[in-house]
Amino acid sequence: MSTASSSLPDTDLLRQTIRASGLKVTAPRVAVLRALQRLPHSSAERVFDRVKDELAGTSTQAVYGILAAFTGAGLVRRFDPPGSPALFECRVGDNHHHLVCIRCSAIRDVDCVIGEAPCLEPSDDAGFVILSAEVTFNGLCEQCRTISSTDDNP
């Protein structure tokens, strides 16, 4: 058995990941990271729902703060689909893109079209230093596509 301070098995690894990013390790942070690994593309509220089951007494504000700290440290990635709260995921550094269903808001990861470092270079950078690129494909998922062709009034 490992010397985990929490009862869950992967806690030590989560703690290491957090510390490796230069952040202090706390119980709420471990819980948030675990929640996010289990439920990718989660909103702050959804993360909070899961965290409070594991660690009662955690506040929403803590979750917002932790997600901001993780994002700043490069541990998680944030993205903002239109008409939806901000979403967070652990998959980071691989510059993947997102498929968003405009009907049911389902999210799917998709690898970049053009190899490793994709759409990272615009035709004219207008003097900008580009730090990251976010590609979002809006469409209809398989299920919603079928519904929409049957029933024209969503």
Added chain:
Amino acid sequence: MSTASSSLPDTDLLRQTIRASGLKVTAPRVAVLRALQRLPHSSAERVFDRVKDELAGTSTQAVYGILAAFTGAGLVRRFDPPGSPALFECRVGDNHHHLVCIRCSAIRDVDCVIGEAPCLEPSDDAGFVILSAEVTFNGLCEQCRTISSTDDNP
């Protein structure tokens, strides 16, 4: 002189554009379209600020409704930069992308890297029907880049 019902010169053209999209022509709609042509990448609030100078008595709700109607009719395009309210622009149908300064929130249009129909095809569409693609480059504009290299504490 044209038979414009408003005093501004380009009003007739704006009215035609709105009607051509299948929408009723009203004074607030003309004012919103004019504001948006003058100030691209504007938030609803910013559009409202300009509209109310031209047409006192217009409500914010009307502006939100008009922008939603225009977007639905394909007359304007909406996009959602992270941490900012939704932005609207008239340039539509050419699938251009956006450069966003993460420091001062400046927006610049940029044409697509890969010819006409760009990043519109993901490597694996996971059963989705893709309707549109949104590419956002996050970075530092020329001015903020200079400031950042001089002053490390933003």
Added chain:
DNA sequence: CGTTTATTTTGAACTACTCAAAACAAACCG
């Protein structure tokens, strides 16, 4: 184990946006 420094809680406030009902105006038509 105490000190320092960062984090979390607590409580409140704010922004962007949406909803619903009543008042109103544009478009169509005789």
Added chain:
DNA sequence: CGGTTTGTTTTGAGTAGTTCAAAATAAACG
């Protein structure tokens, strides 16, 4: 040109998502 229909705007209120600030608390370092 005036009535009718249909869609739009105003008015008034409400909500979700997020942020702020100060006090309480816990992690890390020595």
